[in-house]
Amino acid sequence: xxxxxxxxxxxxxxxxxxxxxxxxxxxxxxxxxxxxxxxxxxxxxxxxxxxxxxxxxxxxxxxxxxxxxxxxxxxxxxxxxxxxxxxxxxxxxxxxxxxxxxxxxxxxxxxxxxxxxxxxxxxxxxxxxxxxxxxxxxxxxxxxxxxxxxxxxxxxxxxxxxxxxxxxxxxxxxxxxxxxxxxxxxxxxxxxxxxxxxxxxxxxxxxxxxxxxxxxxxxxxxxxxxxxxxxxxxxxxxxxxxxxxxxxxxxxxxxxxxxxxxxxxx
Numbered sequence: 678x679x680x681x682x683x684x685x686x687x688x689x690x691x692x693x694x695x696x697x698x699x700x701x702x703x704x705x706x707x708x709x710x711x712x713x714x715x716x717x718x719x720x721x722x723x724x725x726x727x728x729x730x731x732x733x734x735x736x737x738x739x740x741x742x743x744x745x746x747x748x749x750x751x752x753x754x755x756x757x758x759x760x761x762x763x764x765x766x767x768x769x770x771x772x773x774x775x776x777x778x779x780x781x782x783x784x785x786x787x788x789x790x791x792x793x794x795x796x797x798x799x800x801x802x803x804x805x806x807x808x809x810x811x812x813x814x815x816x817x818x819x820x821x822x823x824x825x826x827x828x829x830x831x832x833x834x835x836x837x838x839x840x841x842x843x844x845x846x847x848x849x850x851x852x853x854x855x856x857x858x859x860x861x862x863x864x865x866x867x868x869x870x871x872x873x874x875x876x877x878x879x880x881x882x883x884x885x886x887x888x889x890x891x892x893x894x895x896x897x898x899x900x901x902x903x904x905x906x907x908x909x910x911x912x913x914x915x916x917x918x919x920x921x922x923x924x925x926x927x928x929x930x931x932x933x934x935x936x937x938x939x940x941x942x943x
Contacts, residue, residue: 684896686935687876688814690866691839692900693826695735696882697802697817698833699903700792705731707791708739711784715743718780719772721750736885738820738848739784740777741856747772781848785822793828801902805928806838809935816843818866818879820856820886823849845869858888863895880931884912887919898931899924 695701705727713724723746725733734742747754755773809815817839819826823846830836830844847855847862855861867874879890879897882904890897899916901909901924913924925931 684878685876686813686878686896687872688816688867688870688878689809689931689935690816690818690863690877690879690890690895692879692881692883692886693817693819693829693844694821695903696880696886696900697806697835697839698796698799698829700796700829701731701735701903702727703795704788704792707788708784711739711780711787712742712746715780715784716746716750718776719747719750719752721746721752723750736820736857736883738822738854738856740781740848740854741820743777743780744772785824789822789825789828792825793832796829796832798832798834802928803834803838805932806835809928809932810838813878813935814843814870814872815839816845816866816870818845818863818890820847820862822846843870857883857886858892860889860893863890863893867893867895878935881916881921882912884915884919887916887921891920897921898934900928900931901926902928 691697693700694704709725709727709730712730716723737745744754753771806815815838817826823841823844826844826846827841830839845862845866847857847859851861851865863879864874867877870877874894875896877895879887879895880900881887881890881897882900882902887897887899897920899913899921901912904912916924923934925934
């Protein structure tokens, strides 16, 4: 673990869903309907409720979830898709790249519309971030698509604090779409911001996201602010096992932690 007092933080790299806004639970309400329609389309009988899907796939984007579900239920993949998934069956293709793209877009559209209608600004996020933004570069690093991020940031009044040119999506920003825990999107964000991983500080709520940041070599904080109270103890233990450097329960604590680190360094 990193000694936070030794950090030279230039940028705070914020996961979005479940971290900047409580989007995960409502997102899975919309996503579950699309997931079940997708499963029906590939001949899989399994169905998910919103909460079941959230617990099974938090931190992944829909593209990764769809391929993982197909493979888990023995659905063969088209050769191009199979090459990206080591456990995939590669004969007699059933899930094609075109079909996957259709369902990815369908899920993106439905979830984006729903989140844009239900999310609201939160002063417990906006006020600490505003103060942090006067001292550090703020960026968003997410597995979610940029269209979804745009709807969420507008609904929660975060557009000015983290404009779209400082939002990095594992789904849309990279040459080949991926998802956390792959560290690619964090490494891409650092390169675009002109910082080394050691000069960033990632704030993540999920273990999948924390694995991504830690694998990229970025000091990482686990944030429990929007984690369901009944799940916080377990999530904290999981985040510590992943290797986060601190656990906080609000964005105000991020501000306090960085302020203390700056004071010690001075």
